[in-house]
Amino acid sequence: MDGAPRPASGASQGASNPAGAEERLAGAGTAGQPALRMAGIAKSYPMGGKKLEVLTGVDLEVGRGTLLAILGASGSGKSTLLHIAGGLDRPDAGRVWVGGQELTALGAEAMARFRAARLGFVFQFHHLLPEFTALENVMMPGRLARQGEARVRERAAEVLWLVGLGERLEHRPSQLSGGEQQRVAVARAIVNRPELLLADEPSGNLDRDNAARLHELLVRLAAEQGQTVVVATHNDRLASLASGVLVLDGGKVRPAVTEEMENR
Numbered sequence: 001m002d003g004a005p006r007p008a009s010g011a012s013q014g015a016s017n018p019a020g021a022e023e024r025l026a027g028a029g030t031a032g033q034p035a036l037r038m039a040g041i042a043k044s045y046p047m048g049g050k051k052l053e054v055l056t057g058v059d060l061e062v063g064r065g066t067l068l069a070i071l072g073a074s075g076s077g078k079s080t081l082l083h084i085a086g087g088l089d090r091p092d093a094g095r096v097w098v099g100g101q102e103l104t105a106l107g108a109e110a111m112a113r114f115r116a117a118r119l120g121f122v123f124q125f126h127h128l129l130p131e132f133t134a135l136e137n138v139m140m141p142g143r144l145a146r147q148g149e150a151r152v153r154e155r156a157a158e159v160l161w162l163v164g165l166g167e168r169l170e171h172r173p174s175q176l177s178g179g180e181q182q183r184v185a186v187a188r189a190i191v192n193r194p195e196l197l198l199a200d201e202p203s204g205n206l207d208r209d210n211a212a213r214l215h216e217l218l219v220r221l222a223a224e225q226g227q228t229v230v231v232a233t234h235n236d237r238l239a240s241l242a243s244g245v246l247v248l249d250g251g252k253v254r255p256a257v258t259e260e261m262e263n264r
């Protein structure tokens with residue numbers, strides 16, 4: 001495989017757990033595994049006595065150090081898919097692996113630990129803690145991972161400078177603009193250097209310049225730091241920077257055709 005993201009070909013090859021039970025959370029011995037693999041993912045929501053089928057069989061594989069953009073109309077299931085990829089929600093059927101570790105096999109506690117150690121998530125609606133400052137919000141993942149307080153503070157400030165908020169460390173979310181809040185959320189997601197960053201419309205609230213800066217940052221994370229980034233977006237410029245683009249349509253993913261990239 002060339003590392004480019006792609007929908008998995010055919011039925012989930014190797015779905016019978018490739019590396020077996022001795023895989024450990026630390027990720028040892030999983031270097032050859034894709035950063036993210038999803039096989040046969042289905043998800044529906046019960047609504048008014050009926051079932052709303054959102055995902056009906058998603059198969060995809062994302063190589064390490066790549067940036068995958070997922071496009072799709074509003075309501076096509078992009079957020080649902082990212083939540084399942086990040087272990088924030090469980091599929092009705094199908095399996096998810098991150099770096100060879102099967103997420104869908106973990107219990108709630110192990111899942112929470114795995115998420116804190118190895119995943120970063122930027123939510124569509126940023127979910128910052130209102131009573132904490134920007135700096136404290138970004139310190140949260142380091143504190144959860146029980147890193148030393150001084151180091152956590154220094155690293156959080158460094159990442160806030162990186163996203164252009166070095167002058168806003170002490171502001172609470174209500175004292176920040178929408179775009180600034182979104183950048184704090186990005187800083188919080190990348191502060192622990194996650195191997196897989198899942199970002200749901202991260203540039204949705206940003207003006208052109210700040211969106212471009214954020215896109216550059218996402219590309220750099222993938223290209224220079226070997227992190228894998230999966231981003232749901234409506235933004236053509238971000239899609240054009242991605243190493244692969246998939247479209248969520250009718251509950252499944254397929255490769256984007258050039259026309260879709262140009263006409264969006």
Ligand SMILES: Nc1ncnc2c1ncn2[C@@H]1O[C@H](COP(=O)(O)OP(=O)(O)OP(=O)(O)O)[C@@H](O)[C@H]1O
Nearest residue numbers: 045047052054072073074075076077078079080081
């Ligand atoms: N908890 C829920 N209960 C019922 N239906 C839900 C629930 N969450 C999502 N849905 C429905 O599932 C569909 C997919 O939602 P999702 O948020 O994944 O879409 P999306 O592609 O992220 O859209 P957008 O681009 O607007 O963010 C939508 O039609 C939505 O109404």
Ligand SMILES: [Mg+2]
Nearest residue numbers: 078079124200
């Ligand atoms: Mg969404």
